Amino acid sequence: EEHISGRKSVQYIREYQENKSKAHDELEAIQLAKLRKLLVHAAKTCDFYRRQWDEIGFDPSEIQSVEELSQLPILDKDVVRENYDSFVSSSFRGKNIKKTTGGSSGVPFQFELDAESNERRQAVMWRGYGGLNAGLGEKTLYLWGASIAPVGARSELKERLYHAFYNRKILNSFKMTQQNIGSYVEVLNKYKPQAVVSYVNPIVQLSDYILTNNIKVGPPKSILTGAEPLYEFQREKIEAAFQAPVYNTYGCREFMLIGSECERRQGLHVNIDHLVVETVDEQGVAAKSGDVLITDLYNYGFPLIRYRNGDRATWQDSSYQCECGSNFPMIKSVDGRKLDLVKTSDGRSIPGEFFPHLLKDYRNIRQFQVVQHNLDSIDLNVVLHDVAFKQELDHIKGLVEKNCGEHLKVNVNVVENIMLTSSGKLKVVDSKIL
Missing domain, CATH: 3.40.50.12780 (ANL, N-terminal domain)
Known part of the structure; x- marks a missing residue:
């Protein structure tokens, strides 16, 4: 130096x-x-x-x-x-x-x-x-x-x-x-x-x-x-x-x-x-x-x-x-x-921390990301350790919808991988809503 x-x-x-x-x-x-x-x-x-x-x-x-x-x-x-x-x-x-x-x-x-x-x-x-x-x-x-x-x-x-x-x-x-x-x-x-x-x-x-x-x-x-x-x-x-x-x-x-x-x-x-x-x-x-x-x-x-x-x-x-x-x-x-928030049509804002807290006990989930394109729905993309065990996904969908309110539809998608940002980071919530 x-x-x-x-x-x-x-x-x-x-x-x-x-x-x-x-x-x-x-x-x-x-x-x-x-x-x-x-x-x-x-x-x-x-x-x-x-x-x-x-x-x-x-x-x-x-x-x-x-x-x-x-x-x-x-x-x-x-x-x-x-x-x-x-x-x-x-x-x-x-x-x-x-x-x-x-x-x-x-x-x-x-x-x-x-x-x-x-x-x-x-x-x-x-x-x-x-x-x-x-x-x-x-x-x-x-x-x-x-x-x-x-x-x-x-x-x-x-x-x-x-x-x-x-x-x-x-x-x-x-x-x-x-x-x-x-x-x-x-x-x-x-x-x-x-x-x-x-x-x-x-x-x-x-x-x-x-x-x-x-x-x-x-x-x-x-x-x-x-x-x-x-x-x-x-x-x-x-x-x-x-x-x-x-x-x-x-x-x-x-x-x-x-x-x-x-x-x-x-x-x-x-x-x-x-x-x-x-x-x-x-x-x-x-x-x-x-x-x-x-x-x-x-x-x-x-x-x-x-x-x-x-x-x-x-x-x-x-x-x-x-x-x-x-x-x-x-x-x-x-x-x-600040962008790591899920927003709903009835004016609610759900912090991104909610999702890791909810999903931490599901050991079959290796990685996940929430993507929101509009106020009415979110995509919950998950990478599983073993795709043969998908029975938990309906339960997760129900829990998210229960906590996020009736105005938000949750689409759970099993994917092979989740793209990282250009700087190599994972966005827990990728909000497309400005």
Whole structure:
């Protein structure tokens, strides 16, 4: 990181590590100072914020509390797309790193970040992972999305050497199938990682295979999941397969790690020395549970301020103190994406979490997805371990219709597989209703 890549990531890791021992009021003071500095910079160098804040009479240099951010409008992806150039800081134009995320809607979202921001978000990730045996340099296997496009032998060698420097191995979750899944277990057993980091869906599929075939796996010290909501029945299945504790993390491509569990697993510690995280209700008012808004305190190249990332979350009570002693505030649960709702013609909204909770006890269901095209019906697509046993499906159909009301028809379809998103994730609820 320092001598070959010329980055300051290790310096930032030390800085963030020191913050772990700080009192809550010290962390809030750091957050406020960094926020004020970012806002002043954005007003001076970003046309979008300068115009918007002049119009509403907001002076960023006068901000005295993080709560005063509520004076500012919420930022949505479409606004960024339509005003892209005016979000680029004049101080960093042409110097930023450009990134793209697929987005839940399937419409790619582009953004930028400056070099320091890129190094800092890596450092925050290493801090969170470091407490769970997957820190910088610790032997880790990643079951993660990787490039699908073919690469030459030279590029492949360069990639292997790059990951070897960091003492990690990458298994491409995009290429894992029922035909080759056994080879993934073989690689894992041969590599003997200290920790495994994975998308939720692939590690659940791997766990299913291990349990079904009664395969013995050399247990790692820990398994870290991310990129998708982790449900308790999935955690239990992974732990049964690997005989190792599972830790949940929460992040998104625009900001990387937002929060992570500690060894106590009582919620997600939020990185408030790096980000401002808010939750708001449908009216945009601060709420204990609601839409997630994020402000990156260090992305000076392309500031995203009160950015709605499409997720929903619920905070732990402010008085709650984790047994680990950390003073970072905690998210109790990430409640899925805002679009992960089933809506009915009589005005009801059924959270996506309902379906995993209902179906977790049906062992013959290997995978499922709810697709909604209109307000009158949903398709419940299921992949079964054994298609000979379909007798439970009528019972499931009845339970769903009973809980979702008489206005919603449920079509249960047995399918061979369920398509993942372009980023390799499984959408529990794929709503086509805007």
